[in-house]
């Protein structure tokens with residue numbers, strides 16, 4: 001196989017023997033494990049370390065055990081005397097990353113839909129199925145983990161037939177862990193999936209389905225060819241930007257098909273859900289942070305970036321994320337891969353306001369989108385506020401129906417549908433205000449159902465809502481990071497909860513601190529952080545000087561991670577913790 005990669009000439013390879021496919025599944029159903037087995041079987045990687053996942057490779061992915069970025073691999077597979085080129089794109093499983101899934105899918109002709117033989121169909125399985133189905137791809141259902149003691153592949157096959165209308169005979173039962181029937185998966189990919197339909201004679205047309213920044217090569221783009229051909233030295237034009245680029249290098253290598261040499265390549269916009277502000281801890285780091293953000297967004301084009309500035313925090317950006325996990329992962333990558341230190345403000349979903357008069361704003365439009373709470377227009381000039389809605393799908397064992405209904409009700413959700421997908425599992429549809437689910441609904445649902453319920457959602461437009469702006473004050477000074485837009489009925493409980501959590505998150509200081517939530521000039525909640533009794537250094541009285549110096553150094557290091565609101569010191573990580581909401 002290595003020899004094949006070296007001697008490979010793409011221009012001579014018959015299109016009929018190419019298969020482009022993706023593996024899609026609910027989180028943890030075994031995509032990465034199967035992808036690794038496929039790579040081993042085709043000799044693209046050695047079989048030595050069975051537990052090491054090759055395609056999951058970002059540090060954040062290894063730490064969290066989840067796939068964030070789709071990775072691509074090209075494999076050669078010999079079937080009935082012919083060599084086939086199989087291009088495999090691994091995809092993430094968490095709801096926040098479904099944008100990566102739809103990108104991968106547009107580069108494919110077919111998908112392997114993995115379902116865990118014990119857990120059965122989950123919410124993300126349903127969502128991914130529809131992405132593939134609507135793109136008219138060939139779908140091969142694969143039931144994984146048949147080695148598990150509680151595996152019940154027959155029940156899962158029946159679910160697949162009931163929910164997706166795919167005959168049970170089309171399912172392949174495998175164990176990606178043990179390698180059982182994995183060879184059959186490769187054979188079915190060759191047999192069932194059609195080759196891509198592009199013609200060499202057509203004009204050149206390609207989709208950039210992924211891109212990243214390589215320190216040696218510059219921007220590297222992964223492309224799927226839809227027509228024509230491409231050679232080294234060609235000039236290509238980005239249809240999105242209208243800019244032209246020279247192709248410096250063009251390779252199909254062991255793990256990726258890439259075009260290198262493009263010098264700047266801005267991401268296109270996806271629909272985004274959350275937009276927090278992001279500012280450097282220290283304004284002198286602004287340009288270094290800008291370069292890190294640019295490189296990272298190149299690798300994750302679902303993040304949108306808009307310049308923004310704030311009186312308190314200086315120059316920064318508004319970033320659009322698909323969910324809280326997506327945002328946390330992005331921050332973690334900035335810190336780990338680019339050593340950046342940032343301040344992140346409360347994420348907000350994009351609200352809209354219909355103004356009572358078009359003359360009120362410069363551009364004469366009546367409808368404005370509010371992504372920054374600081375720009376929330378006053379009620380007196382607004383005819384109506386609108387909030388974004390989503391249609392959520394929940395799949396759960398029926399024991400948890402009651403509990404789930406009550407948390408949904410608590411999140412202002414309206415039930416639209418409920419059906420049994422087998423004897424014990426139900427699929428429920430709820431219309432949710434997006435704001436009610438972006439932060440932690442998923443985690444809550446998981447914990448209250450002992451991990452058995454699953455969740456996914458899609459956009460469902462906007463609905464009128466009575467929303468207001470809420471400020472958080474520390475000793476009377478507003479904390480710009482924590483200004484939020486809340487639903488009127490939620491203001492008191494949200495304000496109270498924020499104050500309580502801030503009280504826990506901010507360490508005692510030399511003076512008393514009043515933590516308040518306010519709507520306009522009206523304070524709606526208050527907590528107090530009592531003053532610190534003794535100076536830390538007093539403990540060192542009489543102690544030796546090195547010990548004292550050590551303590552001072554530790555305090556100074558701590559201070560670097562602090563933000564000052566007036567004279568109050570707030571630890572940087574207090575903000576994200578404060579924003580996570582916990583239901584009773």
Ligand SMILES: Nc1nc2c(ncn2[C@@H]2O[C@H](COP(=O)(O)OP(=O)(O)OP(=O)(O)O)[C@@H](O)[C@H]2O)c(=O)[nH]1
Pocket residue numbers: 025026027028029030031032033034065066067091092093094144145146147148174175176177178
């Ligand atoms: N028993 C058993 N365990 C498996 C099998 N396949 C995968 N697993 C385990 O299931 C867990 C999840 O597998 P992954 O391959 O990481 O799942 P994934 O779908 O890629 O997960 P994300 O990338 O986070 O979406 C791991 O602990 C695997 O070892 C299998 O066939 N049998």
